[in-house]
Amino acid sequence: MTDGNERLLPIANVGRIMKKIIPPGAKISKDAKETMQECASEFICFVTGEASDRCLKENRKTVNGDDICWALTSLGFDNYSDTMLTFLHRLRDTRPTPTNKTILLCTTCTQHKD
Amino acid sequence: MRQPGAYSNLLSGGKMGPHSLPLARIKKIMKKSGEDVKMISGEAPIVFSKACELFIEELTKRAWAMTLQRKTRTMHKEDVAAAVMETDIFDFLVGLVSHTPNPSATLES
Secondary structure (H helix, E strand, C coil): HHHHCCCCCCCCHHHHHHHHHHCCCCCEEEHHHHHHHHHHHHHHHHHHHHHHHHHHHHHHHHEEEHHHHHHHHHHCCCCEEEEEHHHHHHHHHHHHHHHHHHHHHHHCCCCCCC | CCCCCCHHHCCCCCCCCCCCCCCHHHHHHHCCCCEEEEEEEEHHHHHHHHHHHHHHHHHHHHHHHHHHHHCCEEEEHHEEEEEEEEHHHHHHHHHHCCCCCCCCCCCCC
16 A cells, blocks of 8 residues: 555645636546546656656756656647746746855855855 | 745745645656656656646546536546547556556545
């Protein structure tokens, strides 16, 4: 059971996303949610595989957000890729880069590093 | 250092709140996808969290259209399967939905 749980997204989270789409009062059976869990995991594996192949071809070891966005487009999920690219750029703008972090650390410690 | 709400704002369109899907679980599933997947950047599970949300929303929308065709108000796995069959980009799911174990067809609101 633990293995099965670990390879699927939690049914509560999946059910919550599904519920946003259907009208109030409509119901989703447990088997529909379970099927959606399986589909979502398969989606992650499918896209990751494509992204990973790209990394291999480019001799890179780390799968990053750009690879995921590229894989989505490559596999026909064009309608997601615009949203995802915007999301990714906003994420990077928000997140400190390694360079920024080093500068921040330097400022805090009043030591200079390369 | 992580700013509180910096990522959740991105995911929930400005509203505060956690990620809609657990990042650690997403990362585990990514690692299981193949032996070649060794290193995953920190942003990749966050990107997938959003992509999965879009995927689940789209498949649910299409499955609901199938439910309506059956003139009922409860979505079953057959509706999800039908939505997969009629959508080209979901071809990778055909094997999965056409060979599923016995469903637990319990009604839930």
